[in-house]
Amino acid sequence: MIKTHDTFTRLIKLSPTLLVALLVIPVIGGLIGVLLPAFGYLPALGMKEFSLQGFNALIQTDGFSHMVFLSASSALISTLLALTMTILILACFFNSPWLKRIQRLLGPILVIPHAAAAIAISFLITPSGFISRLFSPWLTGWELPPDWLLPHDILGVSMILGLTLKELPFLLLMALAAFAQADLGAKLRAQHKVAMSFGYCPMTAFFKVVLPNLYTYIRLPVLAVLAYASASVEIPLILGPNAPPTLSVAIINWFNDIDLTLRIKASAGAIAQLMLTATLLITWWLLEIIVKRVFYFYVTNRKRDYAGNAIMHLTRIVTVMLVASILLSLLGLVLWSFAGFWRFPAFLPDQLVLIHWQNALTNIQPALLNSLYIGFAASAIAIILVLVTLEAEQQRAYALSHLSSFIIYLPLLVPSVAFLFGLVWLQEQISSHHAYINVIFSHLLFVLPYVFLSLASSYRCFDSRFSILAASLGKSPAKVFWQVKLPMLVTPICIAFALGLAISFSQYLPTLLNGAGQINTITTEAVVLASGASRRTSSVYALIQMLLPALAFVLAWLTPKLVYKYQNKA
Amino acid sequence: MYSSLDIKELTIWRNKTALLSLNESIQGGEILSIMGPSGSGKSTLLNWLTGMLPPTFTAHGNLYLNQQNITHTPCHLRHIGLLYQDPLLFPHLSVEGNIAFAMPKLSKKKDLENVSLALEKVGLGGLEKRSPASLSGGQQARVALLRVLLSKPKAILLDEPFSKLDSELRQEVRDIVFKQIRAHQLPAIMVTHDHSDAIAARGNIINLATLEKRYA
Numbered sequence: 001m002i003k004t005h006d007t008f009t010r011l012i013k014l015s016p017t018l019l020v021a022l023l024v025i026p027v028i029g030g031l032i033g034v035l036l037p038a039f040g041y042l043p044a045l046g047m048k049e050f051s052l053q054g055f056n057a058l059i060q061t062d063g064f065s066h067m068v069f070l071s072a073s074s075a076l077i078s079t080l081l082a083l084t085m086t087i088l089i090l091a092c093f094f095n096s097p098w099l100k101r102i103q104r105l106l107g108p109i110l111v112i113p114h115a116a117a118a119i120a121i122s123f124l125i126t127p128s129g130f131i132s133r134l135f136s137p138w139l140t141g142w143e144l145p146p147d148w149l150l151p152h153d154i155l156g157v158s159m160i161l162g163l164t165l166k167e168l169p170f171l172l173l174m175a176l177a178a179f180a181q182a183d184l185g186a187k188l189r190a191q192h193k194v195a196m197s198f199g200y201c202p203m204t205a206f207f208k209v210v211l212p213n214l215y216t217y218i219r220l221p222v223l224a225v226l227a228y229a230s231a232s233v234e235i236p237l238i239l240g241p242n243a244p245p246t247l248s249v250a251i252i253n254w255f256n257d258i259d260l261t262l263r264i265k266a267s268a269g270a271i272a273q274l275m276l277t278a279t280l281l282i283t284w285w286l287l288e289i290i291v292k293r294v295f296y297f298y299v300t301n302r303k304r305d306y307a308g309n310a311i312m313h314l315t316r317i318v319t320v321m322l323v324a325s326i327l328l329s330l331l332g333l334v335l336w337s338f339a340g341f342w343r344f345p346a347f348l349p350d351q352l353v354l355i356h357w358q359n360a361l362t363n364i365q366p367a368l369l370n371s372l373y374i375g376f377a378a379s380a381i382a383i384i385l386v387l388v389t390l391e392a393e394q395q396r397a398y399a400l401s402h403l404s405s406f407i408i409y410l411p412l413l414v415p416s417v418a419f420l421f422g423l424v425w426l427q428e429q430i431s432s433h434h435a436y437i438n439v440i441f442s443h444l445l446f447v448l449p450y451v452f453l454s455l456a457s458s459y460r461c462f463d464s465r466f467s468i469l470a471a472s473l474g475k476s477p478a479k480v481f482w483q484v485k486l487p488m489l490v491t492p493i494c495i496a497f498a499l500g501l502a503i504s505f506s507q508y509l510p511t512l513l514n515g516a517g518q519i520n521t522i523t524t525e526a527v528v529l530a531s532g533a534s535r536r537t538s539s540v541y542a543l544i545q546m547l548l549p550a551l552a553f554v555l556a557w558l559t560p561k562l563v564y565k566y567q568n569k570a
Numbered sequence: 571m572y573s574s575l576d577i578k579e580l581t582i583w584r585n586k587t588a589l590l591s592l593n594e595s596i597q598g599g600e601i602l603s604i605m606g607p608s609g610s611g612k613s614t615l616l617n618w619l620t621g622m623l624p625p626t627f628t629a630h631g632n633l634y635l636n637q638q639n640i641t642h643t644p645c646h647l648r649h650i651g652l653l654y655q656d657p658l659l660f661p662h663l664s665v666e667g668n669i670a671f672a673m674p675k676l677s678k679k680k681d682l683e684n685v686s687l688a689l690e691k692v693g694l695g696g697l698e699k700r701s702p703a704s705l706s707g708g709q710q711a712r713v714a715l716l717r718v719l720l721s722k723p724k725a726i727l728l729d730e731p732f733s734k735l736d737s738e739l740r741q742e743v744r745d746i747v748f749k750q751i752r753a754h755q756l757p758a759i760m761v762t763h764d765h766s767d768a769i770a771a772r773g774n775i776i777n778l779a780t781l782e783k784r785y786a
Contacts, residue, residue, distance in 0.1 A: 002621040002622075002623075002642055002643065002644050002645065003644070004644040004646070396625075397624050397625055398625060463658070465652075465654055465656070465658055466658055466660070468620055468622055468645065468652060469652050469654070469658055470646075470671075471620070471622075471644075471645035471646040472620060472645060472646070472648070472650055472651055472652040472721075472723070472727075473646075473651070473671070473672040473717075473718075473721045474646055474647070474649065474674065474675075474721065475646050476646050477646070479646075480646075483671070484660060487660075487662040487663075488660065488661060488662055490662070563662075564662065
């Protein structure tokens with residue numbers, strides 16, 4: 001490969017290092033920023049000696065072991081449930097046109113912010129929610145809402161439900177993306193047919209032939225889901241138990257307490273959270289090994305059918321229930337946002353009014369603008385960084401190292417509760433007091449991995465003959481980049497941008513912490529409203545939260561068409 | 571001055587095993603055909619000729635274009651045109667846009683006006699504003715050829731240029747391409763699977779499979 005040495009190539013060459021540094025420094029720096037106070041070092045409070053005081057306080061906290069148990073159990077159970085359902089849906093609809101339809105139905109759920117999804121689910125299962133209205137009074141005989149502690153039940157069932165419903169579409173889409181790789185999908189389908197020709201029922205054939213090969217491709221997403229569920233804040237905050245809450249929520253409460261000495265305990269908690277997540281990941285890894293061993297015995301036991309038909313029917317029923325509960329919760333949200341008086345157990349509101357939307361729309365402007373500013377800034381920076389990194393990869397003609405690729409996903413694996421507080425401290429240390437810049441930067445950490453994930457495959461699959469051809473026509477690398485690659489990749493770039501916007505819109509913790517509570521976005525407002533205020537206002541905010549990413553994707557779909565139209569006219 | 575493309579004592583290695591060796595001189599208007607089964611190093615040779623040899627390969631030897639050593643010149647400064655089996659027209663540009671994109675920066679206004687004339691000459695008159703996707707396979711192949719020629723290359727590389735065309739079209743496009751290469755007196759190298767292509771080129775034929783045996 002003969003390299004040019006113009007300014008463009010020289011600048012591009014630095015970009016992978018820049019990208020990695022931008023992700024590593026805040027995460028590692030953030031971790032150090034909680035590690036020091038966790039061991040009692042907090043000069044701002046005049047504490048300069050290392051001690052275990054924070055950890056002692058943490059362990060003596062009432063219900064500490066229960067918090068840890070809640071976090072661990074809800075993460076493990078919801079991940080297991082979501083994975084099981086994903087596998088069952090794939091197995092049941094493997095050769096059916098319904099797989100595509102389910103994918104289309106669940107796809108949009110992926111970009112619904114966690115907070116909005118949690119609000120929708122809480123309104124579905126609450127005692128006066130849609131489900132109890134659906135069955136009252138004809139089945140249950142209830143004339144008044146039952147006295148249930150739902151959501152916020154002590155066992156965390158509603159939280160597990162929320163996590164499962166949000167994780168399931170993600171895992172399903174990741175599995176379908178693996179199938180979409182031309183050779184893998186075709187190969188697995190052919191092997192499935194071979195197994196059926198040996199007399200295996202479709203269900204068993206899927207489990208014995210397709211699943212072992214497929215799992216390698218969804219392994220990382222499963223681990224990411226587990227890590228996320230163990231440290232998530234929005235969903236336990238809106239759906240989880242209050243006394244005691246999950247560890248992640250407790251940490252946030254301690255950090256936000258006016259009693260600053262609680263910071264020591266909170267930092268120790270952040271370290272505990274980190275260890276908890278790591279332990280869960282290791283547990284999962286051990287589970288994988290055991291399952292693989294046991295499974296191997298069953299795969300070769302020559303049994304052709306394990307009540308395949310019954311399981312298939314069951315899967316169909318559960319899938320219908322899943323889809324129904326998603327649609328019902330959305331419908332409920334829409335109805336609440338327009339509801340005037342709505343007595344229990346009426347299925348529909350007595351009157352529909354616009355006042356909640358009008359009220360919200362007059363108050364929402366600053367939060368809406370903040371969401372847009374921050375989202376556009378973070379996504380634009382992410383797109384530029386990812387594009388130049390991928391271009392650098394092509395110019396030097398070898399892929400990013402495994403370490404670099406891993407680092408790109410670091411902010412998704414390290415619990416954000418554990419490093420964001422440290423990042424705030426780090427930003428204070430370098431006197432970065434501009435709240436907007438701090439928030440945009442913290443959003444960037446979460447937007448970058450997704451933008452990279454979404455752009456990398458199309459950029460790497462770009463037919464290199466086009467670039468060689470353009471170069472043979474005398475175009476410098478810079479011109480090839482601007483005049484050939486970018487215009488031809490306009491569709492994936494727009495989609496990555498929309499995804500970046502959606503991710504930024506949904507960020508709760510980074511906005512709250514790195515903005516020092518000064519910056520309100522649609523998401524922070526929605527979370528605040530969910531815990532108190534009127535159910536109607538809350539619905540409006542949750543819906544706006546869902547509409548924003550939807551609009552972004554409509555734009556991503558329209559822009560390339562307009563660009564092409566313009567170019568063909570020119 | 572005669573135009574010529576000279577490959578001088580080239581050897582390409584992969585992991586310390588020699589993949590191919592070559593020493594050839596091609597005069598303007600001559601078409602050298604390279605044949606051989608897949609894996610024999612045909613595309614590696616083309617990559618070296620364009621200056622895009624992947625880092626997993628090492629090469630020794632020199633490449634001269636019109637007596638000028640271009641072994642270490644980046645691809646975009648070599649003035650070697652490329653024609654692939656796919657027309658690879660840029661989908662975001664019109665037919666005219668594709669050709670204008672290829673023309674040298676200092677093209678005179680007259681040249682730009684001649685695009686229509688050139689299109690007409692290859693039977694594509696009036697298609698200037700069309701998007702490449704709306705053209706038939708044969709039309710796309712002819713636009714691709716015109717694009718290469720109007721970029722004023724000093725030599726041309728053909729990578730299985732006709733393998734995706736059906737037999738009737740194949741002969742027609744092949745005749746146009748060879749006629750133009752001879753008319754412009756360009757040295758050309760063609761990589762092909764098809765023996766009839768190599769014969770129609772009327773130049774030397776090198777079989778990399780037998781070469782490999784010879785140098786092994």
